[in-house]
Amino acid sequence: MDKIKIVTDSTADLPKEVVEKYNIDVLRLLVNFGQETYTDGLDINLKQLLNKMENSNIFPTTTQFNPQKFVQCYKKYLSEGYKILSIHLSSKMSGTYQSACIAKSMLQTDDIVVIDSQNVTSGLGLLVMKACRLREEGLSIKEIEKEILNTIPHVKSVLAFETLDNLVKGGRLSKTAGIIGNILGIKPILTVEDGEMKVKNKVRGSKKAVRLIVDTLEKLKTNGKEPIVLLHVENKDILEILRNKLDENNNYFIECEVGCVVGVHAGPRACGVFFIEDY
Structure with missing residues (x-):
């Protein structure tokens, strides 16, 4: 049976208990207010964000990860014997998926599967939760990939x-x-x-x-x-x-x-x- 690590990004908006239950690696994207940068969910929470937006003339921007961040993440799990299923927010909304694909090509391995969820927030989260359930049921990484791709529409x-x-x-x-x-x-x-x-x-x-x-x-x-x-x-x-x-x-x-x-x-x-x- 494949030893599978599931990776996603913070736009999946998964509850803490779900992340802990399935040991999901959530890569946290960044929020920028002018020259200030915050890590999603760590340096700033939603209430603080909305308050800051209400009292600021600056509209914040968000930043995807560069491929090197994914390389670091993937290398860690590959060295531990994992195959990696990496599911991310829609490629039409962010370059995060593309960065993950570049990282996979840099590592030149077939032990990484990168999926464009074509969704965001809990739509992405649902696909991640389904992938976790299928992993618990003993499906291989290729079988999970097929099921998730069929589920996306x-x-x-x-x-x-x-x-x-x-x-x-x-x-x-x-x-x-x-x-x-x-x-x-x-x-x-x-x-x-x-x-x-x-x-x-x-x-x-x-x-x-x-x-x-x-x-x-x-x-x-x-x-x-x-x-x-x-x-x-x-x-x-x-x-x-x-x-x-x-x-x-x-x-x-x-x-x-x-x-x-x-x-x-x-x-x-x-x-x-x-x-x-x-x-």
Whole structure:
């Protein structure tokens, strides 16, 4: 049986208990405020980030790892006899995946598998959790790779945003699409599709946003093996209603708060779900 190490980046927004349970190596990306640089989740937390953004004229940027960082990480595990499964945020959102691919080519080994999740935050996190479960079931690294690649198109998301300003400022959404988020009382509903953030719908008010999210879950159905991830950025209004709805429907779910890199682009008061549909 393959001895497999699973590596991801901090945009997976995995709960600490999941990281510890499966011994996942999470490479933490960087957040830059002008000349100041912070390590995601170590030097700065989400509350500090949002407070800093509210009180600063500088819009923060995020930084991917260079290939050498991946080389250092991979070398360590290869020397310990591991094969490495490295799953990262969408290549359309960051150069992190490309850096990992360059590192693999520099090491000239077939014992590293690098996967473009075509997703971000809990969409990436769900794929990482599934890879861990498959590893526990005794699948080889190639078998896990095949399963994850087959799963990628079935990772679904429905996300309600208070505003789309940060997604536009961070280059994750076009200015034209971002106009919707500035209409008073309108909740933009987004999804991650083909590796990019896309506007799915728009509704008026929190209750209608929750209804749309729940309707999507009921229509598509979940696979039942991985949890629904209830993701939030300090949005108690939608979070509480959505949590109660998931409980009422006996859904298997966990709650996650976004990390700082994702928080830069999400901004305050975002909430929604990621899940793997039944297929």
